[in-house]
Amino acid sequence: MRYSGFRVLREGLTGNKGWKAAWREPDPKPEYDIIIIGAGGHGLATAYYLSKEFGMRNIAVLEKGWLGGGNIGRNTTIIRSNYLLPGNEPFYEMSMKLWENLEQDTNYNSMVSQRSILNLIHTDGQRDAFVRRANAMFLAGADAELADEAQLRRELPFLNFDNARFPIKGGLYQRRGGTARHDAVAWGYARGADSRGVDIIQNCEVTGIDIENGRVRGVQTVRGPIRANKVAMCVAGSSGRVAAMAGMRLPIESHVLQAFVSEGLKPVLPGVITFGAGHFYVSQSDKGGLVFGGDLDGYNSYAQRGNLPVVEDVVEGGMALMPMIGRARLLRSWGGVMDMSMDGSPFIDKTETEGLYFNGGWCYGGFKATPASGFCYAHLLAKGESHPVAREMRLDRFKLGHLIDEKGMGNQPNLH
Amino acid sequence: MIINHPLLGPRDAAEFIYLGDASLIDRPDWQAEDAAAKFYEYGYLRDNPAGQHQELWYHEQGDRSWLVVTRNTLTHEITKVELARDVARTRGRDK
Numbered sequence: 001m002r003y004s005g006f007r008v009l010r011e012g013l014t015g016n017k018g019w020k021a022a023w024r025e026p027d028p029k030p031e032y033d034i035i036i037i038g039a040g041g042h043g044l045a046t047a048y049y050l051s052k053e054f055g056m057r058n059i060a061v062l063e064k065g066w067l068g069g070g071n072i073g074r075n076t077t078i079i080r081s082n083y084l085l086p087g088n089e090p091f092y093e094m095s096m097k098l099w100e101n102l103e104q105d106t107n108y109n110s111m112v113s114q115r116s117i118l119n120l121i122h123t124d125g126q127r128d129a130f131v132r133r134a135n136a137m138f139l140a141g142a143d144a145e146l147a148d149e150a151q152l153r154r155e156l157p158f159l160n161f162d163n164a165r166f167p168i169k170g171g172l173y174q175r176r177g178g179t180a181r182h183d184a185v186a187w188g189y190a191r192g193a194d195s196r197g198v199d200i201i202q203n204c205e206v207t208g209i210d211i212e213n214g215r216v217r218g219v220q221t222v223r224g225p226i227r228a229n230k231v232a233m234c235v236a237g238s239s240g241r242v243a244a245m246a247g248m249r250l251p252i253e254s255h256v257l258q259a260f261v262s263e264g265l266k267p268v269l270p271g272v273i274t275f276g277a278g279h280f281y282v283s284q285s286d287k288g289g290l291v292f293g294g295d296l297d298g299y300n301s302y303a304q305r306g307n308l309p310v311v312e313d314v315v316e317g318g319m320a321l322m323p324m325i326g327r328a329r330l331l332r333s334w335g336g337v338m339d340m341s342m343d344g345s346p347f348i349d350k351t352e353t354e355g356l357y358f359n360g361g362w363c364y365g366g367f368k369a370t371p372a373s374g375f376c377y378a379h380l381l382a383k384g385e386s387h388p389v390a391r392e393m394r395l396d397r398f399k400l401g402h403l404i405d406e407k408g409m410g411n412q413p414n415l416h
Numbered sequence: 417m418i419i420n421h422p423l424l425g426p427r428d429a430a431e432f433i434y435l436g437d438a439s440l441i442d443r444p445d446w447q448a449e450d451a452a453a454k455f456y457e458y459g460y461l462r463d464n465p466a467g468q469h470q471e472l473w474y475h476e477q478g479d480r481s482w483l484v485v486t487r488n489t490l491t492h493e494i495t496k497v498e499l500a501r502d503v504a505r506t507r508g509r510d511k
Binding site for chain 1: 417428429430434435436437456457459460461462463464465466469471487489490491492
């Protein structure tokens with residue numbers, strides 16, 4: 001069924017009786033060409049692009065819980081492509097271009113809103129770094145705009161410009177950045193993949209990966225064994241657990257990251273604002289809630305909840321940046337589990353086991369990457385070689401010395 | 417989280433800096449034949465278990481001691497806290 005304004009009108013006039021479920025609930029077949037483990041944003045996007053762009057239909061997406069129930073439903077919905085390094089920036093800019101056409105492509109309202117993202121500048125050194133970053137963004141075809149203090153005082157008068165420790169001296173805008181409706185992204189990809197014949201099988205936990213003579217043969221699940229010659233892991237947050245089934249150790253630690261939302265308010269924030277120095281970023285959802293977050297809790301965790309010291313730290317950052325936030329009441333907070341990699345950058349690669357593929361290590365930047373991650377992973381699965389923009393996202397890059405370390409923090413995952 | 421420091425008693429985890437898996441104590445022999453491969457594994461690969469995890473915490477806002485904390489990564493429950501010095505010695509690293 002194609003969604004359109006006309007359809008909404010017709011269904012409205014006929015009692016809304018014609019709507020059908022957005023996807024099927026199929027039973028698993030004994031064999032598929034490709035099994036994708038994990039029906040999150042990236043797994044569903046992979047299945048979608050495999051079926052739409054690479055003509056593959058005999059695909060299963062296996063999900064332990066319900067589709068879109070992991071980090072795609074727990075993030076702070078920001079989309080942007082303001083990276084520095086050549087291993088990252090072209091990839092994220094490809095993602096941004098896919099975001100810009102996502103709703104037309106999937107025929108699903110993902111509420112992509114290019115309301116801009118602003119990184120604040122507090123020192124001359126930071127301005128130099130952001131000018132360099134802006135130039136790197138231009139090289140990849142992205143947009144960037146340097147704003148001075150006077151401009152920000154006009155546009156965002158509520159910011160605390162005269163903070164004694166971090167006075168605001170300007171900012172780096174990416175006007176094409178913004179937000180998207182995170183759940184709808186998963187639902188749109190699921191619907192698109194399902195309509196092309198992909199089986200999305202929920203409540204189907206993978207309990208083992210069958211490997212014979214260095215070659216993958218399928219998976220064991222709670223609903224029985226399923227054969228496939230290509231198995232694609234796509235479970236960021238749980239990568240360590242799933243990869244362990246294949247006997248792999250990864251350059252990844254799992255960490256918990258908290259996020260927060262205030263009660264609904266009238267529009268007060270025009271776009272996304274990031275306050276790196278104070279470990280705080282914030283945007284306002286279409287529903288009115290201020291959606292914000294900060295740093296990782298900092299210790300290995302699979303718990304999907306964090307602790308109070310980080311809540312305090314994040315809220316202090318908010319008060320330092322925009323004191324008016326003190327008038328809003330906190331509605332909810334939650335945690336998500338991140339694959340924190342050893343250089344802060346992700347992996348889309350083959351593994352040492354033939355037919356077994358790995359997508360993970362997204363740190364806390366997986367949401368914005370969803371379309372390009374799916375596209376590049378689909379490219380790798382269908383053609384057997386990396387997409388040009390994802391070529392550096394290798395699993396063995398630490399052995400080779402080709403790190404993609406945006407922050408220059410080294411192999412300390414909780415600092416990326 | 418409260419970390420029950422062996423010398424100082426219960427302390428808020430916010431006083432500590434987290435380093436990571438306690439296997440970082442087991443630094444490979446830099447003169448071994450396979451030192452490059454071993455240092456790659458030591459530096460970059462992690463077990464990352466869901467459950468019991470031994471990890472290194474540094475009491476930066478306290479007595480500057482290194483601790484080995486045994487903690488459950490699913491529940492955050494801490495079951496054992498030892499001085500890293502003692503753990504290293506029992507593993508034969510007395511240098």
